[in-house]
Amino acid sequence: SPRIRIAPSILAADFARLGEQVREAEDAGADWIHVDVMDGRFVPNISMGLVVVEALKRVARVPLDVHLMIVEPERYLEDFARAGADHLTVHAEATPHAHRAVQRIRELGLKAGLAVNPGTPLGFFKPLLPDLDVALLMTVNPGFGGQSFIAGSLPRLRLLRQMADEMNPACLIEVDGGINRETARQCAEAGAQVLVAGSSVFNGKASVAHNLQALREGL
Ligand code: DX5
Ligand code: ZN
Numbered sequence: 001s002p003r004i005r006i007a008p009s010i011l012a013a014d015f016a017r018l019g020e021q022v023r024e025a026e027d028a029g030a031d032w033i034h035v036d037v038m039d040g041r042f043v044p045n046i047s048m049g050l051v052v053v054e055a056l057k058r059v060a061r062v063p064l065d066v067h068l069m070i071v072e073p074e075r076y077l078e079d080f081a082r083a084g085a086d087h088l089t090v091h092a093e094a095t096p097h098a099h100r101a102v103q104r105i106r107e108l109g110l111k112a113g114l115a116v117n118p119g120t121p122l123g124f125f126k127p128l129l130p131d132l133d134v135a136l137l138m139t140v141n142p143g144f145g146g147q148s149f150i151a152g153s154l155p156r157l158r159l160l161r162q163m164a165d166e167m168n169p170a171c172l173i174e175v176d177g178g179i180n181r182e183t184a185r186q187c188a189e190a191g192a193q194v195l196v197a198g199s200s201v202f203n204g205k206a207s208v209a210h211n212l213q214a215l216r217e218g219l
Contacts, residue, residue, distance in 0.1 A: 057084025140177030
């Protein structure tokens with residue numbers, strides 16, 4: 001099976017030394033850098049926006065995987081593309097125009113992702129799967145780092161894997177939330193190809209390199 005990609009989420013990083021933390025993650029083999037954009041409306045938290053993506057773009061050597069947890073994401077696609085996002089993921093629940101948003105992301109020359117929350121039927125993926133580069137299955141309710149993995153995500157992941165195999169085998173399945181050594185292995189077994197990990201990578205208890213290594217070894 002192809003190599004599992006790991007995308008550290010900088011939401012859990014030390015923001016006073018973001019550049020260094022990105023470099024540490026890249027040196028330790030991070031495949032993508034995951035950037036969580038929250039607007040305080042789609043999710044009950046506010047995180048970072050365009051200026052942070054611009055700053056990250058100046059230091060990052062791997063793709064910036066930008067996860068938009070904002071309402072009406074179609075209003076900001078051009079801005080995030082200009083700021084340096086390489087992948088843009090919008091939430092199915094955040095817009096009545098997910099299809100249009102995905103088309104637009106592709107027109108902008110970026111990889112397009114669609115995300116669904118734990119309470120959202122997988123059927124939301126169906127009409128869009130043929131056009132997706134990334135299908136993001138949330139494994140916690142979005143808004144905060146450090147939450148526990150929702151166990152019911154595993155059967156959903158297996159089902160999504162089957163859907164993607166039938167409709168678009170090239171589409172990467174990404175999981176996000178509560179990914180640690182244990183759940184990383186379970187998700188990889190269930191068909192995830194991209195693992196987003198925040199607090200298990202940037203927890204300050206051990207080095208970023210050590211933490212990433214531990215995640216990989218568990219696979
Ligand atoms: C949750 C974000 C995640 C978050 C994951 O709303 O989308 O990317 O940073 O954090 P951990 O890995 O700590 O659950
Ligand atoms: Zn995320």
